Amino acid sequence: MRSSALILLFLHPLYAGQPDGLDHEFTEDERQYAFRGSFQVTGTERCLMDVIYDFGHISRYAAGARSIEKGLEGENWYEVTYTYRRYLVFKNRSTWRRTLNRAKGRVDFEMTASENNLGMLPELLASTGYYQLAKETQGYRLEYFQECSISDGAFSARYLKHARKTAIRFLEEFRQYVMTTCR
Numbered sequence: 001m002r003s004s005a006l007i008l009l010f011l012h013p014l015y016a017g018q019p020d021g022l023d024h025e026f027t028e029d030e031r032q033y034a035f036r037g038s039f040q041v042t043g044t045e046r047c048l049m050d051v052i053y054d055f056g057h058i059s060r061y062a063a064g065a066r067s068i069e070k071g072l073e074g075e076n077w078y079e080v081t082y083t084y085r086r087y088l089v090f091k092n093r094s095t096w097r098r099t100l101n102r103a104k105g106r107v108d109f110e111m112t113a114s115e116n117n118l119g120m121l122p123e124l125l126a127s128t129g130y131y132q133l134a135k136e137t138q139g140y141r142l143e144y145f146q147e148c149s150i151s152d153g154a155f156s157a158r159y160l161k162h163a164r165k166t167a168i169r170f171l172e173e174f175r176q177y178v179m180t181t182c183r
Contacts, residue, residue, distance in 0.1 A: 022171055026164040031150055033163055037171040038143040040136060043182025045105070048140060051178055052131040053100045053107045055080065061177040076100045079112065092116040094124065105133035109146075122150040122159045142178060144171060 024037035041048065051057050055070050055078065062068060064084060071079035077099040084092045094114040100107055111127040129146030148163075150156060 022168070022175065024168055024171060026167055028160045028164070030156065031152055032148065033150075033160055034145070034147040035163075035167040036143065036145045037167070038141050039171070039175045040139055041142050041175070041178055041182065042139040043178070045133065045135075045140070047182035048133055048142065048178065049100075049102055049105065049107075051181055052133070052142070053098065057177075057181070060181075061174050071095065076102075090117065090121070105135075107131045122153045122156045125149040125151055142175075144174065 022037060022039050024035070027034050058080065059065070059068050062082065065082045066085045067083045069081045069083075071081055073079070077097060079095055079097050081093060081095045084090075092114065093116075095112045096109050097112055098107055098109045108130045109128065111124065114124040114127075116123065127146060127148040129144070132143040132145070134141045134143070146167075150159060
């Protein structure tokens with residue numbers, strides 16, 4: 001799931017420019033941010049829901065993760081842990097619960113744990129979000145939403161700046177993956 005990649009937004013290279021065909025909004029204050037993005041896509045509902053929920057797709061659109069591990073799972077949920085490394089010194093490990101509601105065309109996610117090895121960087125305190133699939137006249141609209149709370153710190157403003165740029169980049173890469181996979 002790329003959502004945890006989004007959590008570690010400052011870990012990715014900056015995205016320069018805004019892709020066509022994407023609607024997005026990023027809001028922030030000193031310790032919180034929210035990102036909402038959406039795009040229109042064709043494909044079957046089954047394929048689209050599989051892409052946003054099935055564990056097998058995650059590694060294909062969470063390219064920044066060093067490792068992705070599936071943990072506990074139930075009938076319509078599972079846990080996934082992402083490990084990110086950057087610059088040989090930074091490491092973050094976060095665990096997420098992903099819950100499928102196929103009838104509503106939705107996958108919710110919530111961070112259940114996060115730890116990094118550098119205390120000077122903001123810590124991710126809480127994060128929730130969803131992927132939502134909505135039928136349109138021609139195809140579907142796929143919406144991604146995530147909100148995060150971070151700890152206060154010297155690098156919080158820089159973290160938020162990188163978060164915005166990386167969120168847009170994630171949405172573009174995710175859109176490309178969805179459009180290629182669900183034609």
